[in-house]
Amino acid sequence: MCEPIVAYGVRKTFAQKGGKPVEVLKGVDIHVGTKEMVAIVGPSGSGKSTLLHCLSGLESPTEGTIKLAGHDIVGISPNQLSKIRRAHAGFIFQSYNLISSLSAIENVSVAARLSGAAVAEQDLQHLFAKMGLAEKQKLKPVQLSGGEQQRVSIARALATNADIIFADEPTGALDAENTQHVLKILRNLVDVEGRSVLLVTHDLEAAALADRVLVFIDGTIKREMDSPSPKEILAAFEVAK
Secondary structure, three states, rough: OOOOOEEEEEEEEEEEOEEEEEEEEEEEEEOOOOEEEEEEEOOOOOOOHHHHHHOOOOOOOOOEEEEEEEEEEEOOHHHHHHHHHHEEEEEEEOOOOOOOOHHHHHHHHHHHHHHHOOOOOOHHHHHHOOOOOOOOOOOOOOHHOOOHHHHHHHHHOOOOOEEEEEEOOOOOOOOOHHHHHHHHHHHHHOOOOOOOEEOOOHHHHOOOOOOOOEEEEEOOOEEEEEEOHHHHHHHHHHHHO
């Protein structure tokens, strides 16, 4: 079985109007294994989100090779890339990106249909129960708390049966209680459902739930740790700076 993510020499340079180009990713090698949760931590502006976007095919790298579920996604057509993403990747972001005019369950079912996934009604019901939202599925986003909206966005990502979930600061807008709820769901995706998760976060407690933590500073991976504690991540982060 192919590893969900394998990438080598990933570089990303952004042009600047009237200034020198800015190199945000500086030759990154990274892999995410099957049934593995990997967290990327680092300061704002270090390139964490840019790396996630390149690895998931949302952004094209300037250089390097990236394989998503065994498929080379660099230099292929937008149509090919879209098919690979739909088949293998799910996305969770800090902004929930729910359609305000649709109910919670409609947000999930519409997204699944657009991705080409056939989701049975009973599967949707099971998914909402698993998210703790069985009684909330007919409500519009405005009627849901931030934590509930984020859980709907997670359900939307899972409805496509994605192999790997890309999560970019998924708890950044949540309170402590909802943060713990969402993190437990993400961990269960790996331990119970056998999916893989790539998590970008500034939250050291969240990162400590991962199987591996990558300390990312100034466009490069400075340190890699297996199942570290929050204190160990903080210490590595301070040394790496």
